Amino acid sequence: MTTTLLPALLGLATGLxxxxxxxxxxxFVLRLGIEGRSRVIVPVVVICAVSDAVLILAGVLGLGAVIAAAPVAIVVIRVLGSTFLIAYGLLAARRAIRPGALLVSGVVAPTGMRVAVMSVLALTWLNPHVYLDTVLLLGAVANQQGTAERWWWAGGAIAASVIWFSVLGFGARLLRPLFARPASWRVLDAVIAVVMIALGVRLALGY
Known part of the structure; x- marks a missing residue:
């Protein structure tokens, strides 16, 4: 029991x-969660959790060495990812600066299904840091465990992803009373703009 539970708990803690x-x-998931539209947030949470699971398992299976040996692929992903992050950050900044862009018939404009799915896929798979954290880092730590224990460790790390994105996506709706006013959305979008643009610039510079 201990030989399986301990690696799983360590994987859970490391993943979180x-x-x-x-x-x-x-x-991005936080903003969607605050909008409180289950039809949109459910597939987004699933995409985030499943993507992390695939990447963590890939790391356990040793694909981290393949990625490390393909620096050109990392450069391409970095360029695409940084471009997307900066563009999304500029859109968030526009919403923060121009309150009218937030409103549709007097209410905050919700994010559509297509935009949400395509955005979260891009934010997940065009971010080189995701590969570094999951495939390389988590995969390497998992493989330091025993032959059987590494799968329990990986299971714990995957559970961390499922738990976190579920809490973030579905728990964020508790903040909706705070965001009943457009001014609150302006503040949130300003923060998102700073985060996205900073990460995009950092990615473009190779940090």
């Missing part, structure tokens, strides 16, 4: 320590 850090993906 990496995933909870403020980033573009978390900021």
């Amino acid at each position: 320590s990496l995933i909870i850090a403020i980033g573009s993906q978390n900021a």
Whole structure:
């Protein structure tokens, strides 16, 4: 029991320590969660959790070495990812500066299904740091466990992703009373703009 539970708990703790850090993906899921539209947030949470699971398992299976050996691919992903992050950050900044862009018939304009899905896919798969954190880092730590224990460790890390994105996506609706006024959305979009643009510039510079 201990030989399986301990690696799983360690994987859970390590996964949470990496995933909870403020980033573009978390900021995007938070905004959708505050909108409180289950039809949109459910597939977004699933995409985030499944993507992390695929990347973590890829790391356990040793694909981290393949990625490390393909620097050109990382450069291409970095360029595309930084472009997307900066563009999304500029759109968030526009919403923050121009309150009218937030409103549709007097209410905050919700994010459509297509935009939400395409955005979260881009924020997940066009971010080189995702590969570094999941495939390389988590995969390497998992493979330091025993042959059987590494799968329990990976399971714990995957559970961390499922738990975090579920809490973030579905729990954020508790903040809706705070965002009943457009001014609150302006503040949130200003924060998102700073996060997205800063991460995009950092990515473009190779940090």
